[in-house]
Amino acid sequence: MKESLSIVELKNKCIDLKKNAISMIYKAQSGHPGGSLSVAEFVTACYWHAMNVDPQNPRWEDRDRFVLSKGHVCPAQYAALAMKGYFPMEVLDTLRKEGSPLQGHPSMTKCPGIDISTGSLGQGMACAVGMALAAKLDSKTYNVFCAVGDGECNEGEIWEACGTAYKYKLDNLVVFVDWNNLQLDGTCEEIMPPISLAKKFEAFGFEVQECNGNDMAEVVEALDKALASKNGLPKCIVGKTVKGKGVSFMENQCGWHGVAPNDEQYKQAMEELDSQYVKC
Amino acid sequence: MTLGKKVATRDGFGDEIVALGKENRNILVVDADIGKSCKTGAFRKELPEQYLNVGIAEQNCAGVAAGLATCGKIPFVVTYAAFGSMRMCEMIRQEIAYPRLNVKIACSHGGVTPANDGASHQAIEDMGILATIPNMTVIMPADYQSARKLVRAAAEYEGPVYLRFTRDAIPEIYNENTVFEIGKAHQLSDGRDVAIIANGDTVRLAVQAAEELAVKGVRARVLDMHTIKPLDVEAVTACVNDIGKIVTVEDHNIINGLGSAVACVAAEMGKGTVRRIGIQDQFGQSAPYERLLEMNGVTVENIVARALELQGK
Numbered sequence: 148m149k150e151s152l153s154i155v156e157l158k159n160k161c162i163d164l165k166k167n168a169i170s171m172i173y174k175a176q177s178g179h180p181g182g183s184l185s186v187a188e189f190v191t192a193c194y195w196h197a198m199n200v201d202p203q204n205p206r207w208e209d210r211d212r213f214v215l216s217k218g219h220v221c222p223a224q225y226a227a228l229a230m231k232g233y234f235p236m237e238v239l240d241t242l243r244k245e246g247s248p249l250q251g252h253p254s255m256t257k258c259p260g261i262d263i264s265t266g267s268l269g270q271g272m273a274c275a276v277g278m279a280l281a282a283k284l285d286s287k288t289y290n291v292f293c294a295v296g297d298g299e300c301n302e303g304e305i306w307e308a309c310g311t312a313y314k315y316k317l318d319n320l321v322v323f324v325d326w327n328n329l330q331l332d333g334t335c336e337e338i339m340p341p342i343s344l345a346k347k348f349e350a351f352g353f354e355v356q357e358c359n360g361n362d363m364a365e366v367v368e369a370l371d372k373a374l375a376s377k378n379g380l381p382k383c384i385v386g387k388t389v390k391g392k393g394v395s396f397m398e399n400q401c402g403w404h405g406v407a408p409n410d411e412q413y414k415q416a417m418e419e420l421d422s423q424y425v426k427c
Numbered sequence: 428m429t430l431g432k433k434v435a436t437r438d439g440f441g442d443e444i445v446a447l448g449k450e451n452r453n454i455l456v457v458d459a460d461i462g463k464s465c466k467t468g469a470f471r472k473e474l475p476e477q478y479l480n481v482g483i484a485e486q487n488c489a490g491v492a493a494g495l496a497t498c499g500k501i502p503f504v505v506t507y508a509a510f511g512s513m514r515m516c517e518m519i520r521q522e523i524a525y526p527r528l529n530v531k532i533a534c535s536h537g538g539v540t541p542a543n544d545g546a547s548h549q550a551i552e553d554m555g556i557l558a559t560i561p562n563m564t565v566i567m568p569a570d571y572q573s574a575r576k577l578v579r580a581a582a583e584y585e586g587p588v589y590l591r592f593t594r595d596a597i598p599e600i601y602n603e604n605t606v607f608e609i610g611k612a613h614q615l616s617d618g619r620d621v622a623i624i625a626n627g628d629t630v631r632l633a634v635q636a637a638e639e640l641a642v643k644g645v646r647a648r649v650l651d652m653h654t655i656k657p658l659d660v661e662a663v664t665a666c667v668n669d670i671g672k673i674v675t676v677e678d679h680n681i682i683n684g685l686g687s688a689v690a691c692v693a694a695e696m697g698k699g700t701v702r703r704i705g706i707q708d709q710f711g712q713s714a715p716y717e718r719l720l721e722m723n724g725v726t727v728e729n730i731v732a733r734a735l736e737l738q739g740k
Contacts, residue, residue: 208499255497255526263497267521273487274522277494277502280479284455284500304518307487315479 150195155425158363160230161191165393166420167226167239173413175242177251181403182220185327185388186294188366193292194227197321197370202232205259211289212262212278216271216305217296217325218252219405225249225258233260269302271295272322276308279320279381290319290374298330301339306351309381313352316379321370322353324383325360327390329401345385353383360386394419428615428638430631431570431599436592437535439574441466444503444533447582448474454582455479455495455502459488464594465505465535485510489518489530496528501582507541508534508591512553523587524562531581532557537567537591538628538678539706539723542716549711549719550591555683557589558656564609565656567591569630570600576607577653584609595716597628600651610654612662618646621734622666625676626652626685629704629725633676636730643731645738655685663692667699672737674702674730678720681705702733 152160165187172178194200198211215224222242229236234248241247248258252266262278265271275293282289295305312320324344328335335341349355354376358365366386373382390404391397394416408416448454448470456467458480471478481488485506492502504511511534523530534553541548558565566581566588568574574592581588588609600615607613615630616637625633630651637647648670650662666673673693675686686703693699706723720726 264526270490270518270522273490274494277491278498281495281498281500304486307484311481311491
């Protein structure tokens with residue numbers, strides 16, 4: 148079931164999601180806050196605008212799929228799943244704990260709503276391609292949404308997967324590149340210059356749009372456009388984002404890739420996010 | 428027993444997969460541009476809507492198959508053993524074995540059978556690598572008929588399976604009525620003097636060795652251990668208890684293959700003697716298939732010699 152929220156409602160939902168993601172990481176004292184925040188608008192727009200899913204029936208055959216190829220930012224997706232009702236909100240407090248369905252990286256056998264296990268970079272997109280291909284083989288109309296990292300695009304398998312997506316005319320596949328320009332060891336430019344990710348995806352046969360990936364209205368517009376275009380071309384949205392977006396001291400800081408906030412930092416992060424709610 | 432005409436086990440796969448595809452439309456072949464030599468030509472021709480070819484991109488091939496499997500498909504990823512076990516290894520681990528998806532990795536050119544292609548194409552490590560991955564089942568059939576039966580069994584089994592076939596033609600051992608079960612050794616002969624446990628293209632050598640030993644008055648129990656994981660521990664335990672003298676034979680590195688698996692059972696039981704025959708932890712070269720086996724002592728003569736040695740002869 149698709150939801151139809153206004154842009155303002157989506158923006159506020161995204162703040163809830165970011166707060167939940169940061170709270171999980173804080174309580175676990177482990178996890179990846181930077182990328183969870185940069186991809187949050189896309190995750191929110193997928194679950195509360197673009198995707199046709201049924202939290203009561205996570206394995207519903209005709210559902211839209213979501214593949215978090217950059218699996219380390221799963222707190223963003225876990226928060227979305229809990230908020231959608233796939234599992235109780237309290238489960239979020241078990242992130243990375245023994246016996247938890249919320250593994251450090253997503254596991255499809257442990258957590259309802261996870262469509263494929265990811266965590267090793269570069270691999271999720273090929274799986275998303277396989278899912279989109281299955282829809283075509285069965286003449287089904289579901290879409291597959293896949294979030295990949297800019298650093299993740301260093302992996303050759305991403306580009307192999309593009310080939311299959313183009314060959315089999317997977318216009319039901321929407322790949323979002325979270326272009327926050329930071330990877331673990333430094334900036335993308337410094338570690339492995341991306342040249343132009345938009346041009347690369349275009350050269351590989353994708354219909355590409357560029358947008359501000361942290362601007363809800365722009366993300367929603369790009370998603371709508373991608374879904375409306377049934378021309379046989381797979382879709383790519385290169386979203387310019389800010390790693391750590393929404394928490395001032397985390398923004399554009401490589402150091403916040405995989406570190407949990409302390410008590411004081413957590414308090415500040417929550418206050419800053421609270422101040423960003425938009426009045427309806 | 429007499430060995431039959433020579434057929435490559437990759438042909439057994441190629442024939443059976445067509446039959447399976449016709450029975451179940453969810454069965455797919457996902458090729459990586461070596462379909463012709465992996466014998467998927469008939470499938471491609473007869474079942475084009477169930478046939479995919481993702482090009483020379485093995486890592487993606489495994490991932491695409493995983494995605495298809497999450498949607499109820501039963502993809503057979505088809506490539507050479509060297510690539511299906513090593514180029515795809517981490518994708519198999521992360522996206523297929525960890526979520527225990529219903530993907531079959533069907534590989535031709537197992538062991539030293541891609542002989543004249545040289546070491547790059549000879550897969551001597553593959554079964555051991557795959558066997559160390561949780562949730563994986565690892566199989567190498569001994570001839571054309573058992574290849575057909577085990578491909579069918581793999582398709583019917585819910586979960587990841589690695590199947591390894593020969594490029595080269597090897598003699599038929601079984602007829603079409605022989606029954607095979609994943610994880611159950613097939614006993615070819617019984618005897619109480621020595622057990623010869625072999626798999627894949629070396630089962631024929633074990634059969635011949637047992638015949639030569641019989642002439643010398645040594646009775647051998649020959650087991651076709653087509654599945655190295657899950658290993659038929661019961662059958663190995665019986666060999667240790669009943670006979671205590673075991674020779675293993677495989678077209679695979681002696682490290683981490685059938686011999687290692689059998690030796691582990693005996694070691695944990697604290698009894699029995701195991702002699703492993705296989706590739707001697709060395710890369711091959713371009714040479715005739717039988718010569719490559721010979722260079723590693725994978726011969727009827729050596730099996731006989733090891734078996735006699737265990738008799739104190």
